[in-house]
Structures are given as C-alpha cells and as structure tokens.
Amino acid sequence: MVAGMITISVVALVAFILDVTVGSFPYHIFCFPLNILVIALWLTAIIALYRKGTASPFTKYMLSRGATWLALSVMAVVGVVLGLQRVPATTSWCVVVAILFVLTHLSFVILRGWRNIHGVRVRFILTHVGLWLALGAGFWGAPDREQLRMAVDATPTNEAYTMKGTLSILPYEIALEELIVERNEQGVATHYEARVCLEDKSVVLRVNHPYDRTLTQKIYLASVKETAEGDVAILEIVDEPWQWLSMAGIVMLILGGLLLFMRGPQRDNRIVG
Numbered sequence: 092m093v094a095g096m097i098t099i100s101v102v103a104l105v106a107f108i109l110d111v112t113v114g115s116f117p118y119h120i121f122c123f124p125l126n127i128l129v130i131a132l133w134l135t136a137i138i139a140l141y142r143k144g145t146a147s148p149f150t151k152y153m154l155s156r157g158a159t160w161l162a163l164s165v166m167a168v169v170g171v172v173l174g175l176q177r178v179p180a181t182t183s184w185c186v187v188v189a190i191l192f193v194l195t196h197l198s199f200v201i202l203r204g205w206r207n208i209h210g211v212r213v214r215f216i217l218t219h220v221g222l223w224l225a226l227g228a229g230f231w232g233a234p235d236r237e238q239l240r241m242a243v244d245a246t247p248t249n250e251a252y253t254m255k256g257t258l259s260i261l262p263y264e265i266a267l268e269e270l271i272v273e274r275n276e277q278g279v280a281t282h283y284e285a286r287v288c289l290e291d292k293s294v295v296l297r298v299n300h301p302y303d304r305t306l307t308q309k310i311y312l313a314s315v316k317e318t319a320e321g322d323v324a325i326l327e328i329v330d331e332p333w334q335w336l337s338m339a340g341i342v343m344l345i346l347g348g349l350l351l352f353m354r355g356p357q358r359d360n361r362i363v364g
Contacts, residue, residue, distance in 0.1 A: 098149055109184040110183060116187050134198070159200075162196045190230050214347050214351055218343070221343030224337065227340075235333060240254070240313065241326050242325055244320075247264040267286075267323070271285070284298075289304070296311070299311075300312075307335065311327040313325040313326060
C-alpha cells in the first residue's frame with residue numbers, strides 16, 4: 092500500500108513540474124482514433140494488474156479505502172477547478188492526472204464489485220459504471236470536441252473559425268433571415284434572437300436556447316450586431332461526439348439512484364472501495 096501511495100505521489104509531483112515548466116497538456120493530439128487506442132491499452136493494463144491481486148502493491152492500494160477517500164477528495168477539488176477556470180480542464184497536467192486517477196480507481200472498484208455471491212449487482216453496475224461513463228466520456232472525448240464561431244448575414248455562408256482563428260468549412264450553409272432585438276428605455280438590449288435558414292429550414296436561435304442540429308452538435312446564438320451594411324448574428328457551433336456516452340452515464344446514475352431509493356439499504360457481503 093505504501094508503494095502505491097508513493098507511486099501516486101511521484102506522478103502528481105511530475106504533473107505539477109510539467110505544468111510549471113512545459114505548460115499546457117497537449118490534449119489535442121489524443122483525438123480519434125488515438126484516444127481509443129490509449130483507452131484500450133489503459134484498460135488492458137488495469138485488468139492485468141487487477142488479476143495480480145495483492146501481489147501488486149499498486150492494485151492493493153487502488154482497492155483500499157485510502158484510495159477511495161483520496162478519489163473523493165480529488166473529485167471535489169477538480170469540480171471546483173472546473174467551475175472556476177475558463178480554459179478546458181484537459182489543458183492542465185495536474186487535472187489530467189487527477190481525473191485519470193479517479194477513473195483508474197473506479198475501474199478497479201468496478202472489476203472487484205460488479206458481482207458477489209448472490210450474482211450480478213445491478214444497482215452497483217448502474218451507479219458505478221454510470222459514473223465511469225459520465226466522467227470518462229468528458230475526459231477521453233475532450234480532444235474530439237470542436238468549437239467554432241461564424242458571422243452570419245443575409246448571404247449564405249459555410250465558413251466558420253476555430254477559437255484559434257483557423258478556417259473550417261462546414262458541410263452546410265447558414266443565412267440570416269431576421270434579427271429581433273428588444274431594448275429598454277436606456278437603449279440596452281434586453282432580449283435578442285435570430286431566425287436563420289439552415290439546411291432549407293427556418294430555425295430560431297435565442298441566447299441559452301441552442302438548436303440541436305444532431306445528437307452531438309448544438310448551434311448557439313452568441314451575440315448580434317446591427318451595422319450600416321446589415322444585421323449580423325454571431326453563432327457558436329459546438330460538436331461533442333462523446334456526448335451520447337455522457338448522457339448514457341447520467342441516465343444509468345439516475346436509474347441506479349432510483350433503485351437504491353425503491354429497494355432501500357441491503358446488507359452486502361462485500362465491502363467496496
């Protein structure tokens with residue numbers, strides 16, 4: 092157990108040093124299909140270590156209560172970091188290591204506790220695997236997340252730009268049909284919306300009310316401009332291919348919670364975490 096704690100501490104220290112010296116974690120290079128390959132290797136290593144049991148100090152520590160308390164503490168700290176920072180969490184080596192530690196610990200716990208002498212533990216699987224999917228999809232899918240911005244006027248356009256200013260050509264065109272802006276007595280805009288033509292459909296966009304073009308792609312109205320040359324709507328297009336996995340994980344967590352509430356506490360013959 093001591094060896095496992097030492098390993099975690101050394102990795103955390105290295106991550107901190109990399110944050111200070113190297114800078115941001117190069118998460119963008121782990122986009123599909125490299126992230127799938129890394130996941131496969133990571134899970135293979137976890138299964139191999141788990142099969143060694145107590146013969147592996149790392150496995151012994153990851154299945155200890157100390158690791159569980161550390162994982163809970165790490166999740167709380169990461170939650171605060173995610174809420175305060177504006178840049179993606181995956182740009183920090185420390186946050187990457189923290190989330191990977193939580194996912195690794197959760198993987199070991201799932202391997203040990205998915206069944207007991209009574210058979211498969213449905214509630215356990217729903218809650219733990221649901222949490223694993225919800226957290227893991229956001230982590231592993233971050234490199235595949237795409238965020239674009241585009242200025243739309245009455246002329247159809249398919250040109251959008253990444254947050255770094257790189258041109259991206261969309262497979263469809265968008266044109267502004269109507270811009271509605273409501274102002275108060277001081278002339279400050281209190282409400283605005285844009286009606287755009289998208290794939291031969293008239294779509295109304297409002298602030299914080301995006302249009303779901305696909306299961307994973309949303310189109311937001313970021314801002315509007317009224318110029319002498321005509322009205323312009325600034326749209327933000329966010330594509331998250333892994334979003335469906337996060338949604339599946341959340342649904343599993345809800346179902347697991349409902350089962351826990353409906354069936355009440357039960358005595359278990361195995362202590363998990």
